[in-house]
Every structure is written in structure tokens, then in C-alpha cells.
Amino acid sequence: MQKVLKKTTGVLCVSFAALLLYANLRPLSLTEQNRPVHLKIFSIDEPVAFEQAATIKSALKIPGITASCVNAAQQTVSVTFHPGQIGEPEIVQAIALQGKLSVKEKYFPPTPVCPVPPLQAMKNKLLKSLRFV
């Protein structure tokens, strides 16, 4: 019993060490080297005029924000951004046009089927967490 336990521990240690080596030695593709972005959707509590939508779009042209979309009809603003460079409070402040509008994050009830399987995301998460640089 002790022998089996010892061997299992050995196999697990070797596997972990191998995974650690693989995570750190494998060459990264162009997209993997790309800085990741987060995507948030915000809702505005009052109707948004066309000119106001254009002003919000301009206000979001700040470092850290890679893209934005203002949907005046739906009263929503979607933003992609580098999380290490800009935070959500600054984005909300920019959308609110210095306090003129009331803005909050919008949540959607997810549909049961999504085009991105979670398994690939989990694999990437594991390899990233094992990478030293």
C-alpha cells in the first residue's frame, strides 16, 4: 500500500514538473502574446440622444480602452479595455460625462449554449497560472 502511494506521488510530481516545464518553455503564438482585454457592458438610466452618444464615444477615446460601442436605442455602452491600464470606475466616469448621466454595469441572462466551450478557457487559465513570465 505504501509502495503504491509512493509511486503515485512520484508520478504526480513528475507530471506536475513536466506541465510546469511545458507551460514555461512552449513558444507563444502571436495571439497569445497579445495583451488580453476585458469586455464590459454598461447601461445608461435615461434616454441617450444621438449627439450625446457621439460625445460618449469621444469621451471613451482614452488610453487603456481598445474599442467601444454606444447603442443609443438600447441605452447601452460596451467597452473593451486592458484591465491593467484602466479600471471600471474610470470607464463609468467617462460614460457618465462627468456625472451628467447615471451609469451601471449591465448583466444579461446567459443563453444555455455559448459558442466558446469552457474547456479551452480552463486549459489556457491553467497554463497561464503556471507561467513565470
Place this chain on the structure above:
Amino acid sequence: MKKLKLFSILSLALALSFTACKDDDTEISYEVDPNSLYSRLGGFEAISAVTDQFLANVAGDAVINARFAATVADPFRLEVLRNNLIDQICEGAGGPCKYKGETMAEAHEGMDITQDEFNALVGDLVAALDQFNVPEQEKNDLLAILGPMQTDIVGK
């Protein structure tokens, strides 16, 4: 000491075996035809910027954004979607990337995507390309590459 040596050798051998089944994308040739659509679109940075705008448009599109709610909520899942989109456009345009996601038929199986939803997605891509003033020729070339995927996406 002998055990440590054996441990190191085994780890290295296993790591090498992982690398042997590495993703195809690691074998990248950075030589790109200057006349390719990839080059005419502006290369990797431009494709990445258009993709971010495309994602922002999709997230703001009431017709289809609920389909992506679970992906948007998880940064790692979002990263997979973003990277897959960039790889798909980059590879299709003749760039040095390799798409490594599921086939379109596999990825959309059981989703029952309607023609209206597909059209909305194409509209969001066109809007992103327009925002970056992508010329008509390049826009049509790109849509001609992505268009045939419709049969694998709609009604599956």
C-alpha cells in the same frame, strides 16, 4: 541523488512529449506576402483592433448579445473567443496565424442560430471595418473568406 536525476529526466521527457503534441500555431512563419489581404488590412495590430471593435459591437447588439453573455462574463473565455477570431481572420487573410478552435459546425452545434442573428453578426463586423476605414475591396475580400461559414453556423 539518483532519484533526483531520474525525476529530472522523467520531467524533461514528459515536457518534451507535451511539446511534441504542441498546438499547430507554434510553428509560425513570419514571412508574409506583402500583397496578401493580411498585409493590405494592416497586419496583426490592425486585425486585433478591428476584432476588439467587432466584439464591442456584438456586445452592444441586442439581437445577439445574450448568446455571448457567458463568454463576456469570463475573461478567460473572452480571451479564447478574441484569439480565435483574430486567428481566423489573420489566417484567412494569409497572415502568420493558425486558427485552433473548433470547426464552425462543431462550435455552433445545437445553438439553432437564425439567419437574422447571422446577419446581425455580419453587420457588426462590417461596422467595425467601416470604423477603421477599411477600403471596399479589402472589406469584400474578407467577407468572401468568412461568408461561406454561414452554412456551418445557421440552423445548426
